[in-house]
Amino acid sequence: MTHYNLALLGFGNVGQSLAQLLLDKRDELRDKYQLTYSITAIGTRSHGMVINTDGLDIEAAIRLAVNGSDLSTLSTKCRPKNVFDLIRQCKADVLFENTPVNYQSGEPAISHLTFALEQDMHIITANKGPVVHAYSFLAKMAETKGRKFYFESTVMDGAPIFSLFREALPAAQLFAFHGILNSTTNMILTRMENGESFDQAVTYCQKIGIAETDPSGDIDGWDAAVKVAALVTVLMGIHLNPADIQRKGIREITIDQIQNARLEGKRWKLICSAEKKNGRVMAKVWPKLIGPESPMYAAAGTTSMVVFETDILAGLSIVEQDPGPQTTAYGLLADFLNAVKP
Amino acid sequence: MTHYNLALLGFGNVGQSLAQLLLDKRDELRDKYQLTYSITAIGTRSHGMVINTDGLDIEAAIRLAVNGSDLSTLSTKCRPKNVFDLIRQCKADVLFENTPVNYQSGEPAISHLTFALEQDMHIITANKGPVVHAYSFLAKMAETKGRKFYFESTVMDGAPIFSLFREALPAAQLFAFHGILNSTTNMILTRMENGESFDQAVTYCQKIGIAETDPSGDIDGWDAAVKVAALVTVLMGIHLNPADIQRKGIREITIDQIQNARLEGKRWKLICSAEKKNGRVMAKVWPKLIGPESPMYAAAGTTSMVVFETDILAGLSIVEQDPGPQTTAYGLLADFLNAVKP
Numbered sequence A, B: 001m002t003h004y005n006l007a008l009l010g011f012g013n014v015g016q017s018l019a020q021l022l023l024d025k026r027d028e029l030r031d032k033y034q035l036t037y038s039i040t041a042i043g044t045r046s047h048g049m050v051i052n053t054d055g056l057d058i059e060a061a062i063r064l065a066v067n068g069s070d071l072s073t074l075s076t077k078c079r080p081k082n083v084f085d086l087i088r089q090c091k092a093d094v095l096f097e098n099t100p101v102n103y104q105s106g107e108p109a110i111s112h113l114t115f116a117l118e119q120d121m122h123i124i125t126a127n128k129g130p131v132v133h134a135y136s137f138l139a140k141m142a143e144t145k146g147r148k149f150y151f152e153s154t155v156m157d158g159a160p161i162f163s164l165f166r167e168a169l170p171a172a173q174l175f176a177f178h179g180i181l182n183s184t185t186n187m188i189l190t191r192m193e194n195g196e197s198f199d200q201a202v203t204y205c206q207k208i209g210i211a212e213t214d215p216s217g218d219i220d221g222w223d224a225a226v227k228v229a230a231l232v233t234v235l236m237g238i239h240l241n242p243a244d245i246q247r248k249g250i251r252e253i254t255i256d257q258i259q260n261a262r263l264e265g266k267r268w269k270l271i272c273s274a275e276k277k278n279g280r281v282m283a284k285v286w287p288k289l290i291g292p293e294s295p296m297y298a299a300a301g302t303t304s305m306v307v308f309e310t311d312i313l314a315g316l317s318i319v320e321q322d323p324g325p326q327t328t329a330y331g332l333l334a335d336f337l338n339a340v341k342p
Helices: A013-024 A026-033 A060-068 A083-087 A109-118 A129-146 A162-168 A183-193 A200-207 A220-238 A255-263 A325-338 B014-025 B026-033 B058-066 B083-089 B110-120 B128-145 B162-168 B183-193 B198-207 B221-236 B253-261 B325-340
Strands: A002-009 A035-043 A049-051 A096-097 A120-127 A174-180 A267-277 A281-291 A304-311 A315-321 B004-007 B036-042 B049-051 B094-098 B122-125 B176-179 B266-278 B279-290 B305-312 B315-321
Touching: A002 A013, A002 A083, A002 A109, A002 A325, A002 B014, A013 A026, A013 A060, A013 A325, A035 A060, A035 A083, A035 A120, A035 A183, A049 A083, A049 B049, A083 A109, A083 A200, A096 A109, A096 A129, A096 A325, A109 A120, A109 A129, A120 A129, A120 A325, A120 B004, A129 A220, A162 A220, A162 B162, A162 B325, A174 A220, A183 A255, A183 A267, A220 A281, A255 A267, A304 B315, A315 B305, B004 B014, B004 B083, B004 B110, B014 B026, B014 B036, B014 B058, B014 B325, B026 B036, B036 B058, B036 B083, B049 B083, B058 B221, B083 B110, B094 B110, B094 B325, B110 B122, B110 B128, B122 B128, B122 B325, B128 B198, B128 B221, B162 B221, B162 B325, B176 B221, B183 B198, B183 B266, B221 B266, B253 B266
Parallel strands: A002 A035, A002 A096, A096 A120, B004 B036, B004 B094, B094 B122
Antiparallel strands: A035 A049, A174 A267, A174 A304, A267 A281, A304 A315, A315 B315, B036 B049, B176 B266, B176 B305, B266 B279, B305 B315
């Protein structure tokens, strides 16, 4: 039986779902994987920071977070001055970094993850920023340290994409992929097919928590481009800047276009694609008319999917239906189990 | 750098493709995985057996097989009396078993694999028989021996299914799945949609090598049922006999039914499904009308797919387009790399 101390940066929907999943799977992981764990620290931007190296009361932490209360009341043993101090003092074996993405620089997440690696922790994140802006640096540093840098939940939530190539597809060379990687725009397009206006569809997505107050990151294809950049950088081994991706969002697609497509039995989708040729990558995020002969036609609502073309498997698709915060949390848990497996 | 001796039982399409893939990936595997390999033995039913513990000439072996010649001319160093003698003498670290499936008993493959485990080899097979009839026995024996028993290529060719759950989806509980697992019937139905008769479609499948001279194993849903049984047995942990699966093939589907479905924008598919409830499994292979809202609608020709429902991911689908012998060979190679990975 091995015990792991876990630290959580960010305790929003995903962080709370991870904490709940760690509670739910406690017995299963003890029995099947011979491992136990405590959460020894939680750091948030607006709801305080807390450390207890003997293990925090996870249920109480979730209750406080749901109520919007300050987490620091959970323990008075130790008061971290800042996030670096929290990382230094929390005695964690694994740091989960789940703060909001900074598309421009990936900071401060990159600095936090780097510092955690320096303290010999495995680092696991659902934050695309560090993957797009510092994958190579963090992966090399993790290797040097004998630790793992995993980030399954950054693309398609908890569906196995990075671990698929890392663990299940050895010696497969990826040369192209295409798919639907942004759930929010896909949901908006599906709602518009069913008669809602663009604004109504956006409002709905905000209500169910899949669109931000400012939804432009999704609508203008920026989130999709960042995911394409992450896939290209990690799986094709070529660093790609999201800004270098040809990108057009769904803002200009009209109700008329969508209804005309419907009459033809087709659907507008925001399609991501990338192709590697002669050591260079061409990548694109662009709206496209899709017919029922394509597997992407049936991907409605928040469903996302990707079709991989490799030297070995002509077309291998992964489709994730109806993801939620628990799905993202599962990606983090799977990363944890893969990071510490013997 | 680690060197592995490999033995191959069965040297038909799949065995030859594996040999070719081992040639093609030789440099890549040496550079990226620090491993080298020789094929030290090949055993076939009708084209002889050959052993050379210094390594056979793989290109020559493929040439002989393509020409239908006897393989024993490849080396005169050692004459195995039978398959057991070949396994005993070949000094292999890994046995690849790719002989035709025996649906009724899984023999003689089970005995050969057992004997190879006794000689401390990893055992890898594309043969469904041993998985359906002896999974529990072989898996336990492999564990005791500190060896691996892998069989990725038994379901959906080289697409990662078993390795997905084993390596990339830790702590996910599978409670249901459905999909299209038999390529031949799917191709027949696609050809009938396009105007061919049942007999014409079967003849086409025989011509391209995906249907046997007696195609009833595919057409009557038997192959699909065996795959369902393999998935249930391995991934749900409940032994299921293929004969206990409710099964109906595609023999009774008429051209009229298919064309009527087409007019409604639907397609007939042979759908596999299984659901675990209260420790029991209900499983079925049955023709079903599928509309374009289902991801299975777009799965045409030899494409196969499966949708997994787990406690964590509501719906995770794997789709494999256009598989061939090389795809199956890749599943075997991936098993090899996963079996020997440090």
